Amino acid sequence: MSQPSDLIHDPAPVLVEIVRGAMVESRHRGAFAVVDAAGKVVRSAGAIDRPVYPRSAIKPLQALPLVETGAADKYGLGAEELALACASHHGEPIHVQKVSAWLGRIGLGEGNLECGAHLPTDVPSAQALIRGNQPPSQLHNNCSGKHTGFLCTAQCFGENPKGYIEADHPVMRRVLQAVGDMTGTDMGRAPAGRDGCGIPVIGLTLQAMAQGMARLADPSGLPDERRAASTRILDAMAAHPLLVDGSGGLTVEVMQVAGDKVRVKFGAEGVFCAALPTLGLGIALKIEDGAGRAAEVAIMAVLDRLGCFTSEQRMALHPFIEPKIKNVANVEVGLMRAAAATFDIAVS
């Protein structure tokens, strides 16, 4: 029999197992917190009181100033732009076109972005560029929507957009302030680094990150402007899941199937966050080793055990709940699964 106390006190319990043939081939450890808007931990496993870089998983929090400053209204942004501001998109034509049009609308262009260029994560889109001998642009960067949102607030206030990715630029000061407020974190004292797209990345505890997401989901205790911004951002994510992620992505599928209850956002190095408006809860999860494949399986297990899916929805999402592993010849050779003992004890 499993021993709850051992698991709960293990700072990094096994969350996900990679099975091949007759045995578990690899194991992913980690921690997660399910928290309400007041900061109460409803469910957890592992160490949730240590700083973790949230990476792209808190983009919905980083988008708050875009709405609160009035920039979104000044430039007539709709749900599509707000979804893109929260996105780690796949660089498909739809993403590139909409970000490009948005930049034009605020009087800027691709050259004002400071996120760098990388090939689209969407394979057909990447192959189309390669076939055409076209290098990727900064518009293809998965963070180009978020960065355009950043630039939008600079334009709104007539600030020089150059250097907007630096911590001391007014754009980034607003972003850091919003994240600090929502997560109850002293951002100046937390460990810091630089994110993949160049902006500061600040270590937050999983508990704090989950509380920030819970406040988005249940903004009843927030000031008027922030309450409105929170609702508008989560509504935009639910309305345009494809713009938040990309074709075939877990984020798209989950929000298409269960978008009334669930907003999810992943981050690099094995992070996932979720906001659950109907339950008034937030989730933050980190795979210790940084594996995205495990973060996906783990977030699905938490959502499932919190009752976010009907049995029909669970069937539709089964390819993400227990993904099959196929080999090069397309033969099924294994699967990924949540380590049931950890989740059943932590979330039941």
Place this chain on the structure above:
Amino acid sequence: MSQPSDLIHDPAPVLVEIVRGAMVESRHRGAFAVVDAAGKVVRSAGAIDRPVYPRSAIKPLQALPLVETGAADKYGLGAEELALACASHHGEPIHVQKVSAWLGRIGLGEGNLECGAHLPTDVPSAQALIRGNQPPSQLHNNCSGKHTGFLCTAQCFGENPKGYIEADHPVMRRVLQAVGDMTGTDMGRAPAGRDGCGIPVIGLTLQAMAQGMARLADPSGLPDERRAASTRILDAMAAHPLLVDGSGGLTVEVMQVAGDKVRVKFGAEGVFCAALPTLGLGIALKIEDGAGRAAEVAIMAVLDRLGCFTSEQRMALHPFIEPKIKNVANVEVGLMRAAAATFDIAVS
């Protein structure tokens, strides 16, 4: 201070740290064994007595029947073909051409391979195929050299090559027998699955895997034919590192810089093996979560602490000992490093 007893008894100590800015962002756990040809454990960390799928890391052991059956001599194979038989190559033109020529020499073709087709892992080679609207062939599969070696023994004995990837085919029976002998493993009772390239994958303990590699490195106790085959295979790897791996790969760089002392071979899901002829030792290593990036840093740490590199060689190999992490805009944002405490205690 670190406490050796804690570390040694931890079944999965931290081997590698991913650092970003002011803190460790992700951690990789695992285990490794350094063993001599008699099976004595010289150094270790973590649980080395549990079955692990070796994946491609034991290709040098799987190549033994190619030499021992006389197939290599019958078809006039040189060091290049033997290196390819041990390879997880990158699908560059040089790999594809040499495997194709070898298949022709034994009267077979690409269609006889049963490994499946995937895009080359070498990026320029993959992009060249995409630009030309050419799908990858089975020759591009990183295992095509190993599979051609398998087919070579079938042709040598006039066996029907079809189904050579199945456990009950004479080809695979010879391979499993050789691996079982070299690692002292009862292959019929060990946990089994199917590998990425379709052949059986059998769970071996890290200790057994390391002993198998040590016997390759110090074959003095082996029967004449196997002793000769072991030496010929390791010599081929040292003579043609580019054929074992691909441009810019760790395996190529290490064997080009320190090939007199070190033969290395990685496997999927975070496995690495090494044979050290001058020390008469074998190494087997598994990252618990399956991450290749961590297996690379960990094998370098073990080799370094075993004195395999001169200070000049260590400088040349530093990009693999402590790889830098750069972000999309090519700014250095972190590094990967061995968890010194684990290695200094286990290997000193």
